[in-house]
Amino acid sequence: MRLPAAILLTAMMWTWASARPLFFGESRLGNACLKGQLGHPAVFSADLPPQLRGRSYSRPDFIDWPLDYRAWEKEHLKYFKKTYGESSLNFKPSMIVMHFTVVPTAEQTYAVLQRRKVSVHLMVDRDGSTYQLMPFDRRCNGAYGVNHKALSIEMVATSESDLLSHPQQLFQSFCCVKYLCAKYDIPPEKVVGHYEVGMGVTRVPEYLDMADPYYPTRYPPNEKRTDPGETYMRWLRAYLKADPPTGYDL
Numbered sequence: 001m002r003l004p005a006a007i008l009l010t011a012m013m014w015t016w017a018s019a020r021p022l023f024f025g026e027s028r029l030g031n032a033c034l035k036g037q038l039g040h041p042a043v044f045s046a047d048l049p050p051q052l053r054g055r056s057y058s059r060p061d062f063i064d065w066p067l068d069y070r071a072w073e074k075e076h077l078k079y080f081k082k083t084y085g086e087s088s089l090n091f092k093p094s095m096i097v098m099h100f101t102v103v104p105t106a107e108q109t110y111a112v113l114q115r116r117k118v119s120v121h122l123m124v125d126r127d128g129s130t131y132q133l134m135p136f137d138r139r140c141n142g143a144y145g146v147n148h149k150a151l152s153i154e155m156v157a158t159s160e161s162d163l164l165s166h167p168q169q170l171f172q173s174f175c176c177v178k179y180l181c182a183k184y185d186i187p188p189e190k191v192v193g194h195y196e197v198g199m200g201v202t203r204v205p206e207y208l209d210m211a212d213p214y215y216p217t218r219y220p221p222n223e224k225r226t227d228p229g230e231t232y233m234r235w236l237r238a239y240l241k242a243d244p245p246t247g248y249d250l
């Protein structure tokens with residue numbers, strides 16, 4: 001038996017309306033209502049590439065792999081005093097900086113960080129495994145210019161194209177950012193790429209370098225950064241816009 005067109009149309013509209021929060025993931029109320037029954041909604045933003053559509057946020061698991069950051073305390077305290085006028089290594093983060101490692105493996109990256117006494121908070125491996133290298137309430141020195149404000153997240157990749165070819169790693173990095181934004185109430189516009197930090201105060205107003213008399217407002221030309229790349233940042237921002245951080249992410 002054929003349904004009258006009006007009933008069919010109503011039924012279609014009802015289906016679309018009730019499915020909409022699930023497919024678009026843009027309604028906080030929708031997310032909240034669905035959370036209890038269905039978990040987090042899948043995100044189908046047209047601004048995301050096909051390999052990243054249809055995935056749902058899940059709270060990231062962090063594997064502890066601490067750097068020897070405590071042993072570097074004295075020189076890091078000196079650095080924070082000189083560069084930012086800060087006398088404490090503890091903070092409440094208000095920004096996130098994204099990086100890729102250039103070094104091809106997590107193990108090699110860890111060794112380089114240790115050797116150079118460089119600290120970052122997270123390292124996301126190619127398969128999505130996520131290592132926590134130091135506590136989130138302790139300042140790192142991974143992105144000079146904003147280390148007084150920012151968490152730093154490294155992704156294991158030799159280049160942006162290498163990074164963009166690992167969807168599991170990409171989506172895991174998005175989940176890490178969403179989680180940390182929710183946890184520390186960091187607005188998505190305060191998530192930046194390292195190359196943007198390098199542009200200095202014109203791009204990142206928080207940029208501060210009290211130690212460099214020649215380039216106090218941006219990176220010197222020979223210190224230019226390209227990580228993690230414009231495409232990565234565009235995809236990350238599209239994801240955060242489609243599925244904004246909320247208290248339900250914690």
Ligand SMILES: [Zn+2]
Pocket residue numbers: 098099100194225227
């Ligand atoms: Zn970097």
